[in-house]
Amino acid sequence: MSEAAVSLTNVSVTVHQQNQSKTILQNMNLTIAPQDFITVLGTNGAGKSTLFNAIAGNLSASGTITFAGKNVTALNAIQRAKYISRVFQDPKMGTAGRMSVAENLVLAQHRGERRTLRGRRLEAQRDQLKEETAQFGNGLDQLLDSPTETLSGGQRQSLSLLMAVQKDPALLLLDEHTAALDPHTSAQLMALTDKIIKERKLTALMITHRMDDALQYGNRLIVLDNGRLRADYNAAEKKNLKREDLLEFFD
Numbered sequence: 668m669s670e671a672a673v674s675l676t677n678v679s680v681t682v683h684q685q686n687q688s689k690t691i692l693q694n695m696n697l698t699i700a701p702q703d704f705i706t707v708l709g710t711n712g713a714g715k716s717t718l719f720n721a722i723a724g725n726l727s728a729s730g731t732i733t734f735a736g737k738n739v740t741a742l743n744a745i746q747r748a749k750y751i752s753r754v755f756q757d758p759k760m761g762t763a764g765r766m767s768v769a770e771n772l773v774l775a776q777h778r779g780e781r782r783t784l785r786g787r788r789l790e791a792q793r794d795q796l797k798e799e800t801a802q803f804g805n806g807l808d809q810l811l812d813s814p815t816e817t818l819s820g821g822q823r824q825s826l827s828l829l830m831a832v833q834k835d836p837a838l839l840l841l842d843e844h845t846a847a848l849d850p851h852t853s854a855q856l857m858a859l860t861d862k863i864i865k866e867r868k869l870t871a872l873m874i875t876h877r878m879d880d881a882l883q884y885g886n887r888l889i890v891l892d893n894g895r896l897r898a899d900y901n902a903a904e905k906k907n908l909k910r911e912d913l914l915e916f917f918d
């Protein structure tokens with residue numbers, strides 16, 4: 668068996684508030700194989716974002732986390748950032764609003780490097796940027812020079828996704844990235860997300876409240892409840908899984 672892309676062993680997160688401690692992620696054990704696309708379901712407050720924060724190093728966790736066999740438990744969020752890209756629910760989170768679409772994309776291609784953005788590099792890549800953005804079919808390719816704050820939510824989320832995958836991250840975290848979009852735009856972005864993950868052979872986790880998306884996409888589905896892993900369906904099990912089978916987790 669190939670080495671796990673990511674593994675969590677006995678990972679727990681405890682937060683302290685008003686002299687009380689609360690464990691919001693409990694003894695999580697999860698082995699993510701390379702190219703797994705795992706959809707993550709759970710009620711509000713189940714611990715889904717906490718799981719992402721523990722993996723990304725935004726919340727301190729006990730237990731052990733490895734990326735491609737390397738123990739990263741002691742690394743902070745900045746040190747883990749070279750392995751991870753995350754797309755959030757809020758279209759404003761992933762892009763620099765005053766900068767143009769093209770500038771945002773070129774910056775994403777050089778994320779983590781010391782060099783600054785150069786106009787010449789941007790011009791040299793214009794054709795490629797046009798081609799990459801055209802695949803969304805939402806007019807983004809016509810807006811390469813527009814500030815991203817003028818884009819629609821759907822255009823901005825598709826740009827955030829494209830930026831997140833520019834450097835082929837070892838792990839892509841999708842944190843309800845379609846939740847703020849209308850059903851049609853959400854469906855478009857989901858189809859494209861799936862295409863990009865497959866084409867780039869990415870390993871991804873996707874939190875969603877849209878049960879149909881959780882069932883339709885990915886090769887594995889997990890359910891969190893009250894900070895614990897309640898269910899973990901592999902590819903074969905997921906194929907036969909129905910909405911009704913999942914309802915017991917949401918009563």
Ligand SMILES: Nc1ncnc2c1ncn2[C@@H]1O[C@H](COP(=O)(O)OP(=O)(O)OP(=O)(O)O)[C@@H](O)[C@H]1O
Nearest residue numbers: 682683684691709710711712713714715716717718
């Ligand atoms: N930094 C924190 N400090 C204190 N409590 C926190 C912190 N982060 C999360 N929590 C609490 O932990 C629980 C799990 O939160 P989390 O955001 O992970 O849930 P979620 O499954 O992502 O929910 P939602 O679907 O609403 O986004 C909640 O009760 C939340 O209030």
